[in-house]
Amino acid sequence: MGASLVLEASWGELDCTDSDVYVPESRRRNRAAAAPTGESGMRVLITGGAGFIGSHLAESLIARGDQVLVLDDLSTGSMENIRHLKPLSNFHYWIDSVMNRVLLAELVDESDLVIHFAAAVGVRLIVESPVHTIETNVKGTELVLQAAQKKKKTVLVASTSEVYGKSAEVPFREDGDLVMGATNKGRWSYAASKALDEFLALAYCREKKLPVIIARFFNTIGPKQTGRYGMVVPNFVRQAMSGKPITVFGDGKQSRCFCHVADVVQAVLKLVSHTKAVGEVFNIGSTEEISIESLANLVKARLKSDSEIQYVPYDQAYEEGFEDMQRRVPCVEKIWKSIGWRATTPLDVTIDSIASYFEERDKQVTSGIVSGSAEALARTAGSRS
Numbered sequence: 001m002g003a004s005l006v007l008e009a010s011w012g013e014l015d016c017t018d019s020d021v022y023v024p025e026s027r028r029r030n031r032a033a034a035a036p037t038g039e040s041g042m043r044v045l046i047t048g049g050a051g052f053i054g055s056h057l058a059e060s061l062i063a064r065g066d067q068v069l070v071l072d073d074l075s076t077g078s079m080e081n082i083r084h085l086k087p088l089s090n091f092h093y094w095i096d097s098v099m100n101r102v103l104l105a106e107l108v109d110e111s112d113l114v115i116h117f118a119a120a121v122g123v124r125l126i127v128e129s130p131v132h133t134i135e136t137n138v139k140g141t142e143l144v145l146q147a148a149q150k151k152k153k154t155v156l157v158a159s160t161s162e163v164y165g166k167s168a169e170v171p172f173r174e175d176g177d178l179v180m181g182a183t184n185k186g187r188w189s190y191a192a193s194k195a196l197d198e199f200l201a202l203a204y205c206r207e208k209k210l211p212v213i214i215a216r217f218f219n220t221i222g223p224k225q226t227g228r229y230g231m232v233v234p235n236f237v238r239q240a241m242s243g244k245p246i247t248v249f250g251d252g253k254q255s256r257c258f259c260h261v262a263d264v265v266q267a268v269l270k271l272v273s274h275t276k277a278v279g280e281v282f283n284i285g286s287t288e289e290i291s292i293e294s295l296a297n298l299v300k301a302r303l304k305s306d307s308e309i310q311y312v313p314y315d316q317a318y319e320e321g322f323e324d325m326q327r328r329v330p331c332v333e334k335i336w337k338s339i340g341w342r343a344t345t346p347l348d349v350t351i352d353s354i355a356s357y358f359e360e361r362d363k364q365v366t367s368g369i370v371s372g373s374a375e376a377l378a379r380t381a382g383s384r385s
């Protein structure tokens with residue numbers, strides 16, 4: 001990669017109260033030279049950029065004329081998600097881990113903004129690989145913050161609604177208590193690891209004046225998401241399309257709010273554009289709540305599927321003693337007041353878009369445009385919730 005666009009941000013003291021749209025100092029100085037292709041012309045590093053949300057974000061940044069640098073080890077991400085971006089001159093990617101300290105430092109150096117999505121995600125993955133989850137999430141974030149600290153690059157750290165744990169204070173507010181389960185229950189390692197990421201990022205902001213923003217993603221869904229790591233909506237859509245039983249875990253009375261990835265991307269773009277967001281934690285999610293049982297019925301109806309609904313005990317679906325969250329609803333007052341964002345895509349529209357995506361993929365596989373089984377191609381990336 002050329003070094004011509006290496007820029008040095010000079011934040012000096014952070015001003016977290018200024019609500020002006022944020023443009024780094026360096027960008028203001030170098031805008032003409034460094035932004036030949038678009039309106040904002042930032043250089044944005046997305047760790048985990050070949051994942052589900054990351055690749056959608058990469059598309060949007062490229063569309064507005066930014067330079068996008070993706071670092072992804074393809075552990076849950078996929079080349080399939082970024083293949084169409086590869087020929088573009090403002091897209092660059094490295095298949096490597098955030099644990100590659102030297103490469104990470106160089107990429108952070110060459111960026112104006114870092115969006116840190118690289119993480120072990122998905123409940124099934126977490127239950128099956130707790131060591132990997134903890135190490136990736138904690139060490140990875142530490143390395144990203146250390147690298148960003150050198151030249152005070154702004155970092156958006158992706159967190160998760162899992163951090164609210166078993167809290168019953170619904171809807172969840174960013175300043176609410178986090179209630180986690182015992183350490184011998186594997187699923188809580190994800191919540192604990194992301195909570196630690198948040199503590200560390202906020203500590204860098206307060207103590208070292210690093211501009212950080214924390215985004216707590218609630219259940220995010222949309223085209224390109226895979227059911228491979230246990231995400232319910234792609235699972236249900238796939239099951240309904242193939243006429244297989246739709247597997248509702250537990251009694252199906254637990255509920256979630258599902259947000260279209262395009263809405264989530266808009267939230268991220270707005271957050272990183274506002275100085276007001278620096279040093280703050282934000283929920284990003286839909287407030288349209290639905291029980292998993294009703295979701296199964298909705299998917300069935302939208303797809304006009306004959307699939308039966310099958311109830312699977314948690315012990316069989318995950319592990320002995322698995323604890324699920326009964327309700328997970330975000331309070332979005334803070335993000336609405338701060339940057340004027342809220343989710344707008346209705347769930348049925350999102351379900352239709354996911355079904356269309358799978359249909360299109362299946363057609364491409366059948367016609368040989370892409371190789372591999374339709375099922376394998378559908379398994380393209382992880383998600384955060």
Ligand code: UDP
Pocket residue numbers: 123219230231232233235236247248249250254256292324325328385
């Ligand atoms: N779930 C389900 N069937 C599936 C996958 C998941 O009933 O095939 C349930 C899961 O137990 C949880 C909800 O759907 O109660 C959402 O699961 P997901 O893994 O998508 O997200 P999270 O648990 O992180 O909210």
